[in-house]
Amino acid sequence: MTTVKLGTRASTLAMTQSTTIADWLRSKHGVEVELVQISTEGDRSTEPLAGMGGQGVFVAALREALISGQIDVAVHSLKDLPTAQDERLVIAAIPSRVDPRDCLVARDGMTLGELPQGARVGTGSPRREAQLNALGLGVEVVPIRGNVDTRLAKVASGDYDAVLLARAGLLRLGRADEATELIDPLQMLPAPGQGALACECRADDVATIHLLDGLDDIDTRVAVTAERSLLAALEAGCSAPVGALAEVASGDDGDELWLRAVVGDLSGSPTIRLSATGLPSEAAAVGERLAAEMLAEGADTLVAVASPTPGR
Structure with a gap:
Protein backbone atom coordinates (compact mmCIF):
# COMPACT_ATOMS: atom_id res chain seq x y z
CA MET A 1 0.00 0.00 0.00
CA THR A 2 1.21 3.50 -0.86
CA THR A 3 2.48 5.59 2.07
CA VAL A 4 2.30 9.36 1.68
CA LYS A 5 4.71 11.33 3.86
CA LEU A 6 2.99 14.55 4.84
CA GLY A 7 5.15 17.33 6.26
CA THR A 8 3.81 19.65 8.93
CA ARG A 9 4.95 22.08 11.57
CA ALA A 10 4.71 20.65 15.08
CA SER A 11 2.34 23.17 16.66
CA THR A 12 -1.07 21.96 17.80
CA LEU A 13 -2.79 24.06 15.13
CA ALA A 14 -0.49 22.87 12.34
CA MET A 15 -0.93 19.25 13.39
CA THR A 16 -4.70 19.68 13.48
CA GLN A 17 -4.69 21.16 9.99
CA SER A 18 -2.42 18.45 8.62
CA THR A 19 -4.41 15.67 10.27
CA THR A 20 -7.49 16.90 8.39
CA ILE A 21 -5.63 16.51 5.08
CA ALA A 22 -4.24 13.11 6.13
CA ASP A 23 -7.71 11.86 7.06
CA TRP A 24 -9.07 12.99 3.68
CA LEU A 25 -6.31 11.13 1.82
CA ARG A 26 -6.94 7.97 3.83
CA SER A 27 -10.71 8.01 3.31
CA LYS A 28 -10.63 9.09 -0.33
CA HIS A 29 -7.79 6.90 -1.62
CA GLY A 30 -7.16 4.30 1.07
CA VAL A 31 -3.49 5.25 1.32
CA GLU A 32 -1.32 5.22 4.41
CA VAL A 33 -0.29 8.70 5.58
CA GLU A 34 2.66 9.40 7.85
CA LEU A 35 2.83 12.82 9.48
CA VAL A 36 6.42 14.12 9.51
CA GLN A 37 7.05 17.02 11.87
CA ILE A 38 9.43 19.66 10.51
CA SER A 39 10.92 22.40 12.69
CA THR A 40 10.98 25.81 10.98
CA GLU A 41 12.94 28.96 11.73
CA GLY A 42 9.73 30.73 12.66
CA ASP A 43 8.94 28.07 15.27
CA ARG A 44 12.39 28.18 16.84
CA SER A 45 12.76 31.95 17.11
CA THR A 46 11.04 34.41 19.45
CA GLU A 47 11.94 37.44 17.33
CA PRO A 48 9.17 39.51 15.71
CA LEU A 49 8.38 38.03 12.30
CA ALA A 50 9.04 41.33 10.55
CA GLY A 51 12.66 41.19 11.70
CA MET A 52 13.19 37.63 10.49
CA GLY A 53 12.81 38.21 6.77
CA GLY A 54 9.10 37.65 6.30
CA GLN A 55 6.60 34.84 6.08
CA GLY A 56 8.94 32.36 4.42
CA VAL A 57 10.39 31.57 7.86
CA PHE A 58 7.48 29.18 8.45
CA VAL A 59 7.76 27.33 5.13
CA ALA A 60 11.41 27.22 4.03
CA ALA A 61 12.26 24.07 5.99
CA LEU A 62 9.12 22.31 4.75
CA ARG A 63 10.00 23.19 1.18
CA GLU A 64 13.53 21.92 1.61
CA ALA A 65 12.13 18.63 2.94
CA LEU A 66 9.89 18.41 -0.12
CA ILE A 67 12.67 19.06 -2.61
CA SER A 68 14.98 16.54 -0.92
CA GLY A 69 12.31 13.85 -0.99
CA GLN A 70 12.01 13.62 2.80
CA ILE A 71 8.28 14.30 2.45
CA ASP A 72 5.74 14.06 -0.40
CA VAL A 73 3.32 16.82 0.62
CA ALA A 74 3.77 19.95 2.74
CA VAL A 75 0.72 21.47 4.38
CA HIS A 76 1.00 25.23 4.88
CA SER A 77 -1.23 27.98 6.18
CA LEU A 78 -1.54 29.78 2.87
CA LYS A 79 -0.94 33.20 4.41
CA ASP A 80 2.56 31.97 5.39
CA LEU A 81 3.45 30.93 1.83
CA PRO A 82 5.66 33.31 -0.20
CA VAL A 98 -12.45 28.41 6.70
CA ASP A 99 -13.80 31.79 7.89
CA PRO A 100 -11.02 34.28 6.99
CA ARG A 101 -12.03 36.98 9.48
CA ASP A 102 -10.02 38.17 12.45
CA CYS A 103 -11.53 37.92 15.90
CA LEU A 104 -11.03 39.43 19.34
CA VAL A 105 -10.56 37.49 22.56
CA ALA A 106 -10.97 39.94 25.42
CA ARG A 107 -11.35 39.79 29.18
CA ASP A 108 -14.85 40.00 30.60
CA GLY A 109 -16.38 39.21 27.19
CA MET A 110 -15.68 42.69 25.85
CA THR A 111 -15.83 43.80 22.20
CA LEU A 112 -13.46 46.29 20.57
CA GLY A 113 -15.87 49.14 21.23
CA GLU A 114 -16.10 48.21 24.91
CA LEU A 115 -12.36 48.17 25.59
CA PRO A 116 -11.35 51.05 27.88
CA GLN A 117 -8.90 53.75 26.86
CA ALA A 153 -3.11 32.73 28.30
CA LYS A 154 -1.99 36.37 28.15
CA VAL A 155 -5.63 37.41 28.42
CA ALA A 156 -6.54 34.84 31.06
CA SER A 157 -3.62 35.96 33.25
CA GLY A 158 -4.51 39.64 32.93
CA ASP A 159 -1.23 40.55 31.19
CA TYR A 160 -3.24 41.77 28.19
CA ASP A 161 -6.81 43.00 28.02
CA ALA A 162 -7.33 41.34 24.64
CA VAL A 163 -5.62 39.66 21.71
CA LEU A 164 -6.44 39.61 18.01
CA LEU A 165 -6.37 36.22 16.24
CA ALA A 166 -7.46 34.56 13.03
CA ARG A 167 -10.86 32.97 13.62
CA ALA A 168 -9.86 30.06 11.38
CA GLY A 169 -7.32 28.88 13.93
CA LEU A 170 -9.86 28.88 16.76
CA LEU A 171 -12.38 27.05 14.56
CA ARG A 172 -9.89 24.33 13.66
CA LEU A 173 -8.95 23.89 17.32
CA GLY A 174 -12.58 23.70 18.43
CA ARG A 175 -12.23 26.91 20.45
CA ALA A 176 -14.31 29.33 18.38
CA ASP A 177 -16.59 30.10 21.35
CA GLU A 178 -13.67 31.80 23.12
CA ALA A 179 -13.85 34.74 20.69
CA THR A 180 -15.68 37.69 22.18
CA GLU A 181 -16.14 39.46 18.83
CA LEU A 182 -15.82 38.60 15.15
CA ILE A 183 -14.23 41.58 13.42
CA ASP A 184 -16.15 42.85 10.40
CA PRO A 185 -13.86 43.10 7.32
CA LEU A 186 -15.14 46.67 6.95
CA GLN A 187 -13.12 47.38 10.10
CA MET A 188 -10.21 44.97 9.60
CA LEU A 189 -9.37 43.11 6.40
CA PRO A 190 -7.59 39.78 6.93
CA ALA A 191 -4.19 38.77 5.62
CA PRO A 192 -4.14 37.57 2.00
CA GLY A 193 -4.85 33.84 2.09
CA GLN A 194 -6.01 33.82 5.72
CA GLY A 195 -8.20 30.84 6.57
CA ALA A 196 -6.93 28.77 3.62
CA LEU A 197 -4.50 25.86 3.51
CA ALA A 198 -2.06 24.97 0.73
CA CYS A 199 -0.96 21.42 -0.09
CA GLU A 200 2.37 21.72 -1.88
CA CYS A 201 4.14 18.94 -3.82
CA ARG A 202 7.10 18.51 -6.11
CA ALA A 203 6.13 19.63 -9.60
CA ASP A 204 7.30 16.34 -11.11
CA ASP A 205 5.48 14.13 -8.57
CA VAL A 206 2.51 13.33 -10.78
CA ALA A 207 1.22 10.51 -8.56
CA THR A 208 0.92 12.67 -5.43
CA ILE A 209 -0.55 15.58 -7.37
CA HIS A 210 -3.21 13.21 -8.69
CA LEU A 211 -4.04 12.03 -5.16
CA LEU A 212 -4.85 15.62 -4.17
CA ASP A 213 -6.99 16.44 -7.21
CA GLY A 214 -10.37 16.19 -5.50
CA LEU A 215 -9.33 18.32 -2.52
CA ASP A 216 -9.04 21.56 -4.48
CA ASP A 217 -11.86 24.11 -4.03
CA ILE A 218 -12.16 26.32 -7.10
CA ASP A 219 -13.81 29.33 -5.42
CA THR A 220 -11.17 29.35 -2.69
CA ARG A 221 -8.37 29.08 -5.25
CA VAL A 222 -9.83 31.97 -7.26
CA ALA A 223 -10.16 34.18 -4.17
CA VAL A 224 -6.68 33.58 -2.81
CA THR A 225 -5.16 33.94 -6.28
CA ALA A 226 -6.55 37.47 -6.45
CA GLU A 227 -5.37 38.30 -2.93
CA ARG A 228 -1.87 36.94 -3.44
CA SER A 229 -1.56 38.54 -6.88
CA LEU A 230 -2.25 41.91 -5.27
CA LEU A 231 0.32 41.23 -2.56
CA ALA A 232 2.95 40.25 -5.12
CA ALA A 233 2.28 43.32 -7.26
CA LEU A 234 2.64 45.56 -4.22
CA GLU A 235 6.00 43.86 -3.52
CA ALA A 236 4.88 43.70 0.09
CA GLY A 237 6.62 41.55 2.65
CA CYS A 238 5.41 40.19 5.96
CA SER A 239 6.15 43.47 7.74
CA ALA A 240 3.91 45.51 5.44
CA PRO A 241 0.43 46.28 6.76
CA VAL A 242 -1.54 44.83 3.81
CA GLY A 243 -4.95 43.25 4.11
CA ALA A 244 -7.02 41.71 1.34
CA LEU A 245 -10.18 39.67 0.98
CA ALA A 246 -11.70 38.30 -2.23
CA GLU A 247 -15.02 36.54 -2.64
CA VAL A 248 -16.82 34.85 -5.53
CA ALA A 249 -20.47 35.87 -5.65
CA SER A 250 -23.38 35.35 -8.03
CA GLY A 251 -24.09 38.34 -10.27
CA ASP A 252 -26.65 39.16 -12.94
CA ASP A 253 -24.39 37.76 -15.64
CA GLY A 254 -22.88 34.88 -13.70
CA ASP A 255 -20.23 34.59 -11.02
CA GLU A 256 -18.24 37.71 -10.15
CA LEU A 257 -15.06 38.22 -8.18
CA TRP A 258 -14.96 40.96 -5.55
CA LEU A 259 -11.63 42.03 -4.07
CA ARG A 260 -11.10 44.51 -1.24
CA ALA A 261 -7.70 45.60 0.00
CA VAL A 262 -6.04 47.96 2.45
CA VAL A 263 -2.52 49.30 2.89
CA GLY A 264 -1.91 51.31 6.01
CA ASP A 265 0.63 53.01 8.22
CA LEU A 266 1.29 51.46 11.63
CA SER A 267 0.08 54.65 13.27
CA GLY A 268 -3.31 54.21 11.59
CA SER A 269 -2.95 57.13 9.18
CA PRO A 270 -2.72 57.35 6.24
CA THR A 271 -4.71 54.37 5.02
CA ILE A 272 -5.46 53.38 1.43
CA ARG A 273 -8.55 51.20 1.05
CA LEU A 274 -9.86 50.28 -2.42
CA SER A 275 -11.82 47.52 -4.14
CA ALA A 276 -12.16 45.98 -7.58
CA THR A 277 -14.36 43.48 -9.39
CA GLY A 278 -13.85 41.15 -12.32
CA LEU A 279 -14.37 37.67 -13.66
CA PRO A 280 -13.21 34.68 -11.58
CA SER A 281 -11.18 33.52 -14.59
CA GLU A 282 -9.20 36.77 -14.37
CA ALA A 283 -8.38 36.54 -10.65
CA ALA A 284 -4.66 37.31 -11.00
CA ALA A 285 -5.37 40.27 -13.29
CA VAL A 286 -7.94 41.68 -10.84
CA GLY A 287 -5.35 41.59 -8.07
CA GLU A 288 -2.72 43.23 -10.24
CA ARG A 289 -5.15 45.95 -11.36
CA LEU A 290 -6.19 46.81 -7.82
CA ALA A 291 -2.54 46.87 -6.73
CA ALA A 292 -1.78 49.33 -9.55
CA GLU A 293 -4.60 51.60 -8.35
CA MET A 294 -3.28 51.46 -4.80
CA LEU A 295 0.26 52.19 -5.94
CA ALA A 296 -1.06 55.22 -7.80
CA GLU A 297 -2.52 56.41 -4.48
CA GLY A 298 0.86 56.09 -2.75
CA ALA A 299 0.82 52.53 -1.42
CA ASP A 300 4.46 52.08 -2.44
CA THR A 301 5.49 54.68 0.15
CA LEU A 302 3.60 52.91 2.93
CA VAL A 303 5.01 49.52 1.93
CA ALA A 304 8.56 50.87 1.75
CA VAL A 305 8.35 52.47 5.19
CA ALA A 306 6.94 49.32 6.81
CA SER A 307 9.05 46.82 4.87
CA PRO A 308 12.70 47.82 4.48
CA THR A 309 13.36 44.65 2.48
CA PRO A 310 10.52 44.30 -0.04
CA GLY A 311 9.62 40.99 -1.61
CA ARG A 312 8.95 37.55 -0.29
Whole structure:
Protein backbone atom coordinates (compact mmCIF):
# COMPACT_ATOMS: atom_id res chain seq x y z
CA MET A 1 0.00 0.00 0.00
CA THR A 2 1.21 3.50 -0.86
CA THR A 3 2.48 5.59 2.07
CA VAL A 4 2.30 9.36 1.68
CA LYS A 5 4.71 11.33 3.86
CA LEU A 6 2.99 14.55 4.84
CA GLY A 7 5.15 17.33 6.26
CA THR A 8 3.81 19.65 8.93
CA ARG A 9 4.95 22.08 11.57
CA ALA A 10 4.71 20.65 15.08
CA SER A 11 2.34 23.17 16.66
CA THR A 12 -1.07 21.96 17.80
CA LEU A 13 -2.79 24.06 15.13
CA ALA A 14 -0.49 22.87 12.34
CA MET A 15 -0.93 19.25 13.39
CA THR A 16 -4.70 19.68 13.48
CA GLN A 17 -4.69 21.16 9.99
CA SER A 18 -2.42 18.45 8.62
CA THR A 19 -4.41 15.67 10.27
CA THR A 20 -7.49 16.90 8.39
CA ILE A 21 -5.63 16.51 5.08
CA ALA A 22 -4.24 13.11 6.13
CA ASP A 23 -7.71 11.86 7.06
CA TRP A 24 -9.07 12.99 3.68
CA LEU A 25 -6.31 11.13 1.82
CA ARG A 26 -6.94 7.97 3.83
CA SER A 27 -10.71 8.01 3.31
CA LYS A 28 -10.63 9.09 -0.33
CA HIS A 29 -7.79 6.90 -1.62
CA GLY A 30 -7.16 4.30 1.07
CA VAL A 31 -3.49 5.25 1.32
CA GLU A 32 -1.32 5.22 4.41
CA VAL A 33 -0.29 8.70 5.58
CA GLU A 34 2.66 9.40 7.85
CA LEU A 35 2.83 12.82 9.48
CA VAL A 36 6.42 14.12 9.51
CA GLN A 37 7.05 17.02 11.87
CA ILE A 38 9.43 19.66 10.51
CA SER A 39 10.92 22.40 12.69
CA THR A 40 10.98 25.81 10.98
CA GLU A 41 12.94 28.96 11.73
CA GLY A 42 9.73 30.73 12.66
CA ASP A 43 8.94 28.07 15.27
CA ARG A 44 12.39 28.18 16.84
CA SER A 45 12.76 31.95 17.11
CA THR A 46 11.04 34.41 19.45
CA GLU A 47 11.94 37.44 17.33
CA PRO A 48 9.17 39.51 15.71
CA LEU A 49 8.38 38.03 12.30
CA ALA A 50 9.04 41.33 10.55
CA GLY A 51 12.66 41.19 11.70
CA MET A 52 13.19 37.63 10.49
CA GLY A 53 12.81 38.21 6.77
CA GLY A 54 9.10 37.65 6.30
CA GLN A 55 6.60 34.84 6.08
CA GLY A 56 8.94 32.36 4.42
CA VAL A 57 10.39 31.57 7.86
CA PHE A 58 7.48 29.18 8.45
CA VAL A 59 7.76 27.33 5.13
CA ALA A 60 11.41 27.22 4.03
CA ALA A 61 12.26 24.07 5.99
CA LEU A 62 9.12 22.31 4.75
CA ARG A 63 10.00 23.19 1.18
CA GLU A 64 13.53 21.92 1.61
CA ALA A 65 12.13 18.63 2.94
CA LEU A 66 9.89 18.41 -0.12
CA ILE A 67 12.67 19.06 -2.61
CA SER A 68 14.98 16.54 -0.92
CA GLY A 69 12.31 13.85 -0.99
CA GLN A 70 12.01 13.62 2.80
CA ILE A 71 8.28 14.30 2.45
CA ASP A 72 5.74 14.06 -0.40
CA VAL A 73 3.32 16.82 0.62
CA ALA A 74 3.77 19.95 2.74
CA VAL A 75 0.72 21.47 4.38
CA HIS A 76 1.00 25.23 4.88
CA SER A 77 -1.23 27.98 6.18
CA LEU A 78 -1.54 29.78 2.87
CA LYS A 79 -0.94 33.20 4.41
CA ASP A 80 2.56 31.97 5.39
CA LEU A 81 3.45 30.93 1.83
CA PRO A 82 5.66 33.31 -0.20
CA THR A 83 4.06 34.69 -3.34
CA ALA A 84 7.23 33.99 -5.37
CA GLN A 85 6.81 30.62 -7.08
CA ASP A 86 9.51 27.94 -6.81
CA GLU A 87 9.40 26.19 -10.19
CA ARG A 88 10.32 22.89 -8.54
CA LEU A 89 7.11 22.95 -6.51
CA VAL A 90 3.38 23.26 -7.16
CA ILE A 91 0.37 24.02 -4.97
CA ALA A 92 -1.56 20.87 -5.84
CA ALA A 93 -4.62 21.63 -3.73
CA ILE A 94 -6.22 24.50 -1.83
CA PRO A 95 -9.10 23.05 0.22
CA SER A 96 -12.27 24.98 0.97
CA ARG A 97 -11.45 27.99 3.06
CA VAL A 98 -12.45 28.41 6.70
CA ASP A 99 -13.80 31.79 7.89
CA PRO A 100 -11.02 34.28 6.99
CA ARG A 101 -12.03 36.98 9.48
CA ASP A 102 -10.02 38.17 12.45
CA CYS A 103 -11.53 37.92 15.90
CA LEU A 104 -11.03 39.43 19.34
CA VAL A 105 -10.56 37.49 22.56
CA ALA A 106 -10.97 39.94 25.42
CA ARG A 107 -11.35 39.79 29.18
CA ASP A 108 -14.85 40.00 30.60
CA GLY A 109 -16.38 39.21 27.19
CA MET A 110 -15.68 42.69 25.85
CA THR A 111 -15.83 43.80 22.20
CA LEU A 112 -13.46 46.29 20.57
CA GLY A 113 -15.87 49.14 21.23
CA GLU A 114 -16.10 48.21 24.91
CA LEU A 115 -12.36 48.17 25.59
CA PRO A 116 -11.35 51.05 27.88
CA GLN A 117 -8.90 53.75 26.86
CA GLY A 118 -5.36 52.43 27.15
CA ALA A 119 -6.40 48.77 27.07
CA ARG A 120 -3.51 46.49 26.08
CA VAL A 121 -4.30 44.58 22.88
CA GLY A 122 -1.79 41.95 21.77
CA THR A 123 -0.90 41.24 18.16
CA GLY A 124 2.28 40.42 16.26
CA SER A 125 0.75 41.53 12.96
CA PRO A 126 1.59 44.96 11.48
CA ARG A 127 -1.57 44.59 9.35
CA ARG A 128 -3.76 44.26 12.44
CA GLU A 129 -1.87 47.00 14.28
CA ALA A 130 -2.35 49.50 11.44
CA GLN A 131 -6.05 48.79 11.07
CA LEU A 132 -6.68 48.77 14.82
CA ASN A 133 -4.99 52.14 15.19
CA ALA A 134 -7.01 53.46 12.25
CA LEU A 135 -10.19 52.79 14.24
CA GLY A 136 -9.09 55.44 16.78
CA LEU A 137 -10.16 53.50 19.86
CA GLY A 138 -7.32 54.74 22.06
CA VAL A 139 -6.03 51.26 22.89
CA GLU A 140 -2.36 50.32 23.25
CA VAL A 141 -1.07 47.76 20.75
CA VAL A 142 1.49 45.45 22.35
CA PRO A 143 3.60 42.80 20.55
CA ILE A 144 2.99 39.11 21.05
CA ARG A 145 4.39 35.85 19.64
CA GLY A 146 3.55 32.23 20.27
CA ASN A 147 0.86 29.68 19.58
CA VAL A 148 -2.85 30.10 20.25
CA ASP A 149 -2.61 28.76 23.82
CA THR A 150 0.20 31.20 24.63
CA ARG A 151 -1.78 34.15 23.32
CA LEU A 152 -5.02 33.25 25.05
CA ALA A 153 -3.11 32.73 28.30
CA LYS A 154 -1.99 36.37 28.15
CA VAL A 155 -5.63 37.41 28.42
CA ALA A 156 -6.54 34.84 31.06
CA SER A 157 -3.62 35.96 33.25
CA GLY A 158 -4.51 39.64 32.93
CA ASP A 159 -1.23 40.55 31.19
CA TYR A 160 -3.24 41.77 28.19
CA ASP A 161 -6.81 43.00 28.02
CA ALA A 162 -7.33 41.34 24.64
CA VAL A 163 -5.62 39.66 21.71
CA LEU A 164 -6.44 39.61 18.01
CA LEU A 165 -6.37 36.22 16.24
CA ALA A 166 -7.46 34.56 13.03
CA ARG A 167 -10.86 32.97 13.62
CA ALA A 168 -9.86 30.06 11.38
CA GLY A 169 -7.32 28.88 13.93
CA LEU A 170 -9.86 28.88 16.76
CA LEU A 171 -12.38 27.05 14.56
CA ARG A 172 -9.89 24.33 13.66
CA LEU A 173 -8.95 23.89 17.32
CA GLY A 174 -12.58 23.70 18.43
CA ARG A 175 -12.23 26.91 20.45
CA ALA A 176 -14.31 29.33 18.38
CA ASP A 177 -16.59 30.10 21.35
CA GLU A 178 -13.67 31.80 23.12
CA ALA A 179 -13.85 34.74 20.69
CA THR A 180 -15.68 37.69 22.18
CA GLU A 181 -16.14 39.46 18.83
CA LEU A 182 -15.82 38.60 15.15
CA ILE A 183 -14.23 41.58 13.42
CA ASP A 184 -16.15 42.85 10.40
CA PRO A 185 -13.86 43.10 7.32
CA LEU A 186 -15.14 46.67 6.95
CA GLN A 187 -13.12 47.38 10.10
CA MET A 188 -10.21 44.97 9.60
CA LEU A 189 -9.37 43.11 6.40
CA PRO A 190 -7.59 39.78 6.93
CA ALA A 191 -4.19 38.77 5.62
CA PRO A 192 -4.14 37.57 2.00
CA GLY A 193 -4.85 33.84 2.09
CA GLN A 194 -6.01 33.82 5.72
CA GLY A 195 -8.20 30.84 6.57
CA ALA A 196 -6.93 28.77 3.62
CA LEU A 197 -4.50 25.86 3.51
CA ALA A 198 -2.06 24.97 0.73
CA CYS A 199 -0.96 21.42 -0.09
CA GLU A 200 2.37 21.72 -1.88
CA CYS A 201 4.14 18.94 -3.82
CA ARG A 202 7.10 18.51 -6.11
CA ALA A 203 6.13 19.63 -9.60
CA ASP A 204 7.30 16.34 -11.11
CA ASP A 205 5.48 14.13 -8.57
CA VAL A 206 2.51 13.33 -10.78
CA ALA A 207 1.22 10.51 -8.56
CA THR A 208 0.92 12.67 -5.43
CA ILE A 209 -0.55 15.58 -7.37
CA HIS A 210 -3.21 13.21 -8.69
CA LEU A 211 -4.04 12.03 -5.16
CA LEU A 212 -4.85 15.62 -4.17
CA ASP A 213 -6.99 16.44 -7.21
CA GLY A 214 -10.37 16.19 -5.50
CA LEU A 215 -9.33 18.32 -2.52
CA ASP A 216 -9.04 21.56 -4.48
CA ASP A 217 -11.86 24.11 -4.03
CA ILE A 218 -12.16 26.32 -7.10
CA ASP A 219 -13.81 29.33 -5.42
CA THR A 220 -11.17 29.35 -2.69
CA ARG A 221 -8.37 29.08 -5.25
CA VAL A 222 -9.83 31.97 -7.26
CA ALA A 223 -10.16 34.18 -4.17
CA VAL A 224 -6.68 33.58 -2.81
CA THR A 225 -5.16 33.94 -6.28
CA ALA A 226 -6.55 37.47 -6.45
CA GLU A 227 -5.37 38.30 -2.93
CA ARG A 228 -1.87 36.94 -3.44
CA SER A 229 -1.56 38.54 -6.88
CA LEU A 230 -2.25 41.91 -5.27
CA LEU A 231 0.32 41.23 -2.56
CA ALA A 232 2.95 40.25 -5.12
CA ALA A 233 2.28 43.32 -7.26
CA LEU A 234 2.64 45.56 -4.22
CA GLU A 235 6.00 43.86 -3.52
CA ALA A 236 4.88 43.70 0.09
CA GLY A 237 6.62 41.55 2.65
CA CYS A 238 5.41 40.19 5.96
CA SER A 239 6.15 43.47 7.74
CA ALA A 240 3.91 45.51 5.44
CA PRO A 241 0.43 46.28 6.76
CA VAL A 242 -1.54 44.83 3.81
CA GLY A 243 -4.95 43.25 4.11
CA ALA A 244 -7.02 41.71 1.34
CA LEU A 245 -10.18 39.67 0.98
CA ALA A 246 -11.70 38.30 -2.23
CA GLU A 247 -15.02 36.54 -2.64
CA VAL A 248 -16.82 34.85 -5.53
CA ALA A 249 -20.47 35.87 -5.65
CA SER A 250 -23.38 35.35 -8.03
CA GLY A 251 -24.09 38.34 -10.27
CA ASP A 252 -26.65 39.16 -12.94
CA ASP A 253 -24.39 37.76 -15.64
CA GLY A 254 -22.88 34.88 -13.70
CA ASP A 255 -20.23 34.59 -11.02
CA GLU A 256 -18.24 37.71 -10.15
CA LEU A 257 -15.06 38.22 -8.18
CA TRP A 258 -14.96 40.96 -5.55
CA LEU A 259 -11.63 42.03 -4.07
CA ARG A 260 -11.10 44.51 -1.24
CA ALA A 261 -7.70 45.60 0.00
CA VAL A 262 -6.04 47.96 2.45
CA VAL A 263 -2.52 49.30 2.89
CA GLY A 264 -1.91 51.31 6.01
CA ASP A 265 0.63 53.01 8.22
CA LEU A 266 1.29 51.46 11.63
CA SER A 267 0.08 54.65 13.27
CA GLY A 268 -3.31 54.21 11.59
CA SER A 269 -2.95 57.13 9.18
CA PRO A 270 -2.72 57.35 6.24
CA THR A 271 -4.71 54.37 5.02
CA ILE A 272 -5.46 53.38 1.43
CA ARG A 273 -8.55 51.20 1.05
CA LEU A 274 -9.86 50.28 -2.42
CA SER A 275 -11.82 47.52 -4.14
CA ALA A 276 -12.16 45.98 -7.58
CA THR A 277 -14.36 43.48 -9.39
CA GLY A 278 -13.85 41.15 -12.32
CA LEU A 279 -14.37 37.67 -13.66
CA PRO A 280 -13.21 34.68 -11.58
CA SER A 281 -11.18 33.52 -14.59
CA GLU A 282 -9.20 36.77 -14.37
CA ALA A 283 -8.38 36.54 -10.65
CA ALA A 284 -4.66 37.31 -11.00
CA ALA A 285 -5.37 40.27 -13.29
CA VAL A 286 -7.94 41.68 -10.84
CA GLY A 287 -5.35 41.59 -8.07
CA GLU A 288 -2.72 43.23 -10.24
CA ARG A 289 -5.15 45.95 -11.36
CA LEU A 290 -6.19 46.81 -7.82
CA ALA A 291 -2.54 46.87 -6.73
CA ALA A 292 -1.78 49.33 -9.55
CA GLU A 293 -4.60 51.60 -8.35
CA MET A 294 -3.28 51.46 -4.80
CA LEU A 295 0.26 52.19 -5.94
CA ALA A 296 -1.06 55.22 -7.80
CA GLU A 297 -2.52 56.41 -4.48
CA GLY A 298 0.86 56.09 -2.75
CA ALA A 299 0.82 52.53 -1.42
CA ASP A 300 4.46 52.08 -2.44
CA THR A 301 5.49 54.68 0.15
CA LEU A 302 3.60 52.91 2.93
CA VAL A 303 5.01 49.52 1.93
CA ALA A 304 8.56 50.87 1.75
CA VAL A 305 8.35 52.47 5.19
CA ALA A 306 6.94 49.32 6.81
CA SER A 307 9.05 46.82 4.87
CA PRO A 308 12.70 47.82 4.48
CA THR A 309 13.36 44.65 2.48
CA PRO A 310 10.52 44.30 -0.04
CA GLY A 311 9.62 40.99 -1.61
CA ARG A 312 8.95 37.55 -0.29
